Amino acid sequence: AQSVAQPEDQVNVAEGNPLTVKCTYSVSGNPYLFWYVQYPNRGLQFLLKYITGDNLVKGSYGFEAEFNKSQTSFHLKKPSALVSDSALYFCAVRDRDNFNKFYFGSGTKLNVKP
Amino acid sequence: DADVTQTPRNRITKTGKRIMLECSQTKGHDRMYWYRQDPGLGLRLIYYSFDVKDINKGEISDGYSVSRQAQAKFSLSLESAIPNQTALYFCATSSGGGPYNEQFFGPGTRLTVL
Numbered sequence: 001a002q003s004v005a006q007p008e009d010q011v012n013v014a015e016g017n018p019l020t021v022k023c024t025y026s027v028s029g030n031p032y033l034f035w036y037v038q039y040p041n042r043g044l045q046f047l048l049k050y051i052t053g054d055n056l057v058k059g060s061y062g063f064e065a066e067f068n069k070s071q072t073s074f075h076l077k078k079p080s081a082l083v084s085d086s087a088l089y090f091c092a093v094r095d096r097d098n099f100n101k102f103y104f105g106s107g108t109k110l111n112v113k114p
Numbered sequence: 115d116a117d118v119t120q121t122p123r124n125r126i127t128k129t130g131k132r133i134m135l136e137c138s139q140t141k142g143h144d145r146m147y148w149y150r151q152d153p154g155l156g157l158r159l160i161y162y163s164f165d166v167k168d169i170n171k172g173e174i175s176d177g178y179s180v181s182r183q184a185q186a187k188f189s190l191s192l193e194s195a196i197p198n199q200t201a202l203y204f205c206a207t208s209s210g211g212g213p214y215n216e217q218f219f220g221p222g223t224r225l226t227v228l
Contacts, residue, residue: 106156
């Protein structure tokens, strides 16, 4: 069965420090992987996606994510966190062989402190 | 103007009442989705539609129904609302043509069933 796991409910980081939000996935075929961000009282906004090719994907607002097939992971990263990055982050996967549905993780709350 | 709009944004209703949540989009996308978001559970798919004549159940469709009135409109109904349907509901769209296309989300409807 397809699934996505975000093992951390919350991540705390100081402004200026690097941040990582973890995501692991399980699909029967090759995955399409996505990261979304949700600010308070807003819908989800697309950040970046992995389709194929380079394992390091760059997205909006300085975020990037690294696809690791052997570890079935797609961790979200940013070299220097901003207070404005504080939000809820969701990882999602789409199975290439059954691309009708997106499977979302449970979300990770990122807190960036000044 | 927002590309994906949802009405109402907030709704409080009583057990047993019929409720309709509406979604409209100006992105020209053929695929539309309804999700509910509960704390710690991420987003769960209720229904999805690939065009006006295509409606499919998601993972939690019991107690819900949908109508795709036009390419741009996709409504979610709760025939007889119950308290455990209290949640944040999101509509989303994506374009066809490839499973690598990301989804675009509306701002959400916060529904409370008393």
